[in-house]
Amino acid sequence: MTTHTAPAERMNHPHELEAEPFGDSALMLRVKHDDADFRRAAGSRLRDVLLEVRPYGVLDIVAGVESLLVEFDCLAVTHEQLAQTIRLAVAGNSLEPGALGASQSRFVIPMVVSEEFSPDLQSVAEELGLSPEAVLEQFQSSVLTINLLAAAMAPMMAGVRFPGQVSRCVEPRTNVEPGSVMVAGTSAIIQPFPGPSGWKVIGRTPLTICDIREDPATSYKPGDLMRFEVVPERDWSRLEGQFLRTASNGGAAPRGVGSDGPEGGSNDLP
Template structure:
């Protein structure tokens, strides 16, 4: 009989970490494993561990989908010393996820679907062998994890429950409107500002997800959770321009955010 072990259980025993020098003052960290889900979960948990421990000399921690870039003061610590400190921290704390919601915020993001806002939805549906409504149903039922902040602080999210991979556009668009909700593979991303993209657009949120007038400019971070909710087009005017704030989860202030009163 074959026993399948959940990623959280397999992370209970610290996996091997790859720590490669990245220039004179950074380490690239990866969880060494053939299981992509475990590598992603491990990288997310590793970030939480390092933010909690904050090893001496560390200046910044930059999240990737399956990796972490740790920048440090090379006058305070060496590559080898920092790698050893990190391995000791992992051995002491493990990479199993913490208590649910301990360091995560949940964002419920309204999304309007229309011919103008969802130009690629019919093509995505054909590609997946589903109806457009079925695509949206699966998308809304997915609880996504923000893996990293891409260009212009765009939240790149994994975990879309599609039955297959969504391809990118054959010809990238030169300009995608802010708030556009896009998919590729089983990932999703939101366009914070106008700009080019090769991801497929299936909707648009009326909320402002990045605003340099706010401090910080975004309310989300890697490791946070996201769920999308399709709302009627008539809701656009009411919600347009509101700054995205967390809907709940430990680590958020629990206040009523711009998206806390969805219909």
């Protein structure tokens, strides 16, 4: 068994799907398109399609920002056979960003903004040429797509509707509190556990988004949608420590705590 990347023998599909052998037992999939937002959204949709179809021999699907790594049993299927199966699966399912998969969930995350919880809000506002209120307004109006789960299962999301890119901190913090809502570029992330980060902190959610005592440890996954909602600081004690769940997994969730999946109830997301 080799571990190096195999020569790039790219196999194009009418849907502009690129499947490239990656070692002996994996394929790297990318959706070819000029628009980065389209590539990310279509990549999330592709992951959803493959999870629904579960092609023979597939062992795992690992999401990247604009790619999917599909690991498979090389004794059960070859690169070419799996690539062809994936082509057929894509042919019968739209990769358009608006085509939602049956397993996609949507979340509304409460966020408290204060001097303690939002140390970088003012600097982000100055960098973007906006008021802090306008930054929060644009952030709350953004429907974000989870592209991948970063270190410690942190949801890395794309689609923040800022008028420009947000730079990272000149000096990264050595310890960022769990629940911190952070931005960089036009992406956002939530810190699940205490740890270092160079992203800029603009708020904090009182919810527990990752808990190893739960099964699974998170309610979200790549491809899911998130929106943030600023709530009064007085709501912190009521929501603090509650585990983020989907509305269809654990019953009706209080406003700001849960979400609306395909089987859930009403939802603020479009």
